[in-house]
Amino acid sequence: MKGCWEQLMHLSNDLSEMGVVLSRVNNSCRAATREPVNTSQTVNSICDREVNSTDSDHSSIIPIQNKAVCEPVELLVPALPVAARVERGYVTPQQVYNLLSAEAGQPALFDPFYILILDCRSAESYKDSHLVTARAAVTVIHPVLGCLVSCIELQKYSIILLYAEEGCSPVGSLRARVDSPDLQRCFFQLSHLGMDPVILLGGFSAFHTLYPFLCTPRMVLLEPERHTLTIYPSEILEEALYQGSAAQACDYRVIKNLHITHVVNATANSPEAFPNTLCYLTLSLTDDGQQNLVEALPLASRFINSALMAVPAGRVLVHCSTGRSRSSALTLAFLMEHRRWSLLHALRWLKERRACTAPNVNFLHQLLTYEELLFGSKLTSLNDIRR
Incomplete structure (x- = not known):
């Protein structure tokens, strides 16, 4: 991951001719440029309490106009999820x-x-x-x-x-x-x-x-x-990572009881309900076949990891409108990059904890591309994850 800005300088001319590519926005890149990510709309910022950040400017995300790739120097080695062994019954x-x-x-x-x-x-x-x-x-x-x-x-x-x-x-x-x-x-x-x-x-x-x-x-x-009960977001990683809906992200009882500190908002129109107390990464994403996740995947992954690795550790809620497609894509990107799980294993893990998980086909294709970028080869086929 480190040193990617230097690589980008040498590769930018060749990569500008490519189609859909993935931008590796990480701390070393941001420290080298001291410039915000290229955007075309008003966006919300990442909380400056984020750890691992090498500068104080705020990152943000919307679909980018100029695509460039900052590839990792070292490819990730796949790992398998490890779940607690539970006696039958x-x-x-x-x-x-x-x-x-x-x-x-x-x-x-x-x-x-x-x-x-x-x-x-x-x-x-x-x-x-x-x-x-x-x-x-x-x-x-x-x-x-x-x-x-x-x-x-x-x-x-x-x-x-x-x-x-x-x-x-x-x-x-x-x-x-x-x-x-x-x-x-x-x-x-x-x-x-x-x-x-x-x-x-x-x-x-x-x-x-x-x-x-x-x-x-x-x-x-x-x-x-x-019908009077409060329904809570799914717990993806114990006492750490949650995924749910926009309504849950706006419910103070949910935020308070789960001790949420960070929120990834994957919608285009849901407000930041508690901007004075929570740290937000707001993404203007739509759930359709045209939405490009080129910057959203690495930025959301970095944001989640920074929150979970903070001292004291934060708790993150990732949400879209219903907590099915856009939020699932971002959660899967984090599990692949920071747990080193293949897309297949990450998706199985997520569905076991949130059965309604359903990234659209466009997102699945982009996640497959992201997997190949992270690990250097295809570990999952579309048929594997559409069954």
């Missing part, structure tokens, strides 16, 4: 957070039959606080009467989640039976009925530590009540 607090935040047209949590959450703790603990939309387990699986809900009703749920106060022992083990006997009883009775329940790893305690704002003493079951 368990889900992590982060996975549950993303389940509660899932969107497909509308928030999935608004559907009463999307997820059945059973609190297997004491009645007192449930009344004090529980996961949002959770029911006391005894209202479904009674210790004496057995299953109080018909199998037909249970089969309507896409997900059945159980949790105790704590616990991470393998389901069915002696330790698990001792630590959370009510949960184990519910798990095996539901399994006997043909259901496939999952258990929250670490229990309520682990989830509440990370996401207290998704715990409540209120009973929220009916559809009208569900």
Whole structure:
């Protein structure tokens, strides 16, 4: 990455004749030129709290008129994503957070039959606080009467989640039976009925530590009540990187509860909701077949990485209108460049955490070009990522 400005000086004549090319806007380039990126419209600035910056001018992004490439001196070596190993039958607090935040047209949590959450703790603990939309387990699986809900009703749920106060022992083990006997009883009775329940790893305690704002003493079951819930952005990297919609970026509860410090705004018309408290990179991008991401990909990638590497580390929200296409393209560029993942692996990782991820075909083509620039060869084919 370093020394790219010197290369650009020698290559500019040849590269000016090329078609779509990628501009590597990095600290060494900015320090060498001391000039802002060439723009043709009014744009917003990167916060001067950004680390790794070698000067104090503010970077910005819109489609550029004069294209030039500043290629990396050293190509990246691909790496594989490493996810935490989870015992079969368990889900992590982060996975549950993303389940509660899932969107497909509308928030999935608004559907009463999307997820059945059973609190297997004491009645007192449930009344004090529980996961949002959770029911006391005894209202479904009674210790004496057995299953109080018909199998037909249970089969309507896409997900059945159980949790105790704590616990991470393998389901069915002696330790698990001792630590959370009510949960184990519910798990095996539901399994006997043909259901496939999952258990929250670490229990309520682990989830509440990370996401207290998704715990409540209120009973929220009916559809009208569900429509009053705050739906949060998807968590892409734990306690670090989030992706969501423009509405979420303007919701103070979301910003406050997730401790967001930096925002990448990929829309052309959404305002900066909190300019006095947050650091913004605003991109004038449209979600269509003509939008050029030539500068947006490296600038967004740099901005996100700088925020996450700051001391103390920041938290970044990347958003477009619905959090599906433009924001996904920018998140994928960061995962490729700073996690060294191929586009295929980055896209799989992103979709596991935000199922509605759907960059348009134009963006996918440009991401494939960006991958080749970063790694020196094509690691992913369009067929791989359109399946």
